[in-house]
Amino acid sequence: MESVIRVTNLSKTFGKGGKALHDISLSIAPGEMVALIGPSGSGKSTLLRHLSGLSQGDREQGRIDVLGSPVQVKGKLDSDVRQTRSKIGYIFQQYNLVNRMSVMSNVLIGALGRISTWRGCLSFFTKEEQALALESLRRVGMDAFVNQRASRLSGGQQQRVAIARALTQQAELILADEPIASLDPESSRKVMEILADINERDGKTVVVTLHQVDYACKFCPRAIALKDGHIVFDGPSAMLTPARLNAIYGTTTFNDEPALPARAPLKIAGGLAIA
Numbered sequence: 001m002e003s004v005i006r007v008t009n010l011s012k013t014f015g016k017g018g019k020a021l022h023d024i025s026l027s028i029a030p031g032e033m034v035a036l037i038g039p040s041g042s043g044k045s046t047l048l049r050h051l052s053g054l055s056q057g058d059r060e061q062g063r064i065d066v067l068g069s070p071v072q073v074k075g076k077l078d079s080d081v082r083q084t085r086s087k088i089g090y091i092f093q094q095y096n097l098v099n100r101m102s103v104m105s106n107v108l109i110g111a112l113g114r115i116s117t118w119r120g121c122l123s124f125f126t127k128e129e130q131a132l133a134l135e136s137l138r139r140v141g142m143d144a145f146v147n148q149r150a151s152r153l154s155g156g157q158q159q160r161v162a163i164a165r166a167l168t169q170q171a172e173l174i175l176a177d178e179p180i181a182s183l184d185p186e187s188s189r190k191v192m193e194i195l196a197d198i199n200e201r202d203g204k205t206v207v208v209t210l211h212q213v214d215y216a217c218k219f220c221p222r223a224i225a226l227k228d229g230h231i232v233f234d235g236p237s238a239m240l241t242p243a244r245l246n247a248i249y250g251t252t253t254f255n256d257e258p259a260l261p262a263r264a265p266l267k268i269a270g271g272l273a274i275a
């Protein structure tokens with residue numbers, strides 16, 4: 001597979017809200033970890049939602065292919081989009097756990113896409129599925145909390161459980177929408193380290209929207225910056241100089257190189273620094 005994600009001429013107009021995405025085209029190769037950055041309202045979350053078909057683009061043009069299958073063409077979802085979605089782990093800013101359920105039950109939700117409806121309804125999971133869920137929790141350092149109610153966890157712990165759910169789903173692609181926006185620096189670091197580990201060790205493709213440029217540079221070899229719904233930078237995050245960042249964010253506040261050293265670029269599909 002040449003690219004895990006291919007977006008071609010995608011635009012999105014929200015009624016009176018105006019145009020949120022303008023003729024976006026990009027390609028992301030297997031095994032990349034990419035940060036989507038840009039000012040508030042630039043279209044990061046909107047773009048991410050389109051990748052898994054949670055939003056539909058404008059009808060005139062535009063196509064999105066993920067993991068070799070069409071997600072949407074000219075604003076119409078593909079009939080097999082559920083199949084594609086089952087291979088995408090989506091991490092939300094607000095975790096999306098079921099608060100009244102235990103950590104283990106939440107993580108086992110990740111296996112639902114692979115099992116029959118009756119097993120899902122009866123919450124009947126095999127020993128292998130339970131072992132995978134436990135191993136996923138171990139991977140994110142949350143195996144000591146299996147029986148805890150999700151509502152009793154801190155934000156950082158909940159986010160790690162959400163990642164364990166994506167691991168149990170055996171997702172091939174992780175899309176994370178501002179996964180650290182509600183977390184303290186220590187929890188943010190942990191969550192980003194886990195995502196980078198999944199990318200490096202398992203070779204999973206990870207796309208993550210981030211407000212914090214330092215984290216984008218440290219953990220994501222490639223960055224794509226949006227501004228007013230346009231791609232204004234696509235290239236190695238090491239090339240995000242203060243001048244480029246000031247242009248992207250329309251500020252003068254970036255004076256120094258990002259404080260966290262950049263992770264070396266692995267490979268970039270169609271990545272081109274254009275700002």
Ligand SMILES: Nc1ncnc2c1ncn2[C@@H]1O[C@H](COP(=O)(O)OP(=O)(O)OP(=O)(O)O)[C@@H](O)[C@H]1O
Nearest residue numbers: 014017019020038039040041042043044045046047
């Ligand atoms: N459901 C919606 N209805 C109308 N307008 C919307 C909707 N969702 C997003 N928008 C608009 O689309 C634009 C892009 O929003 P989006 O949330 O994608 O930006 P963002 O870069 O993710 O911002 P932030 O970093 O603040 O989350 C904004 O102008 C926003 O107001």
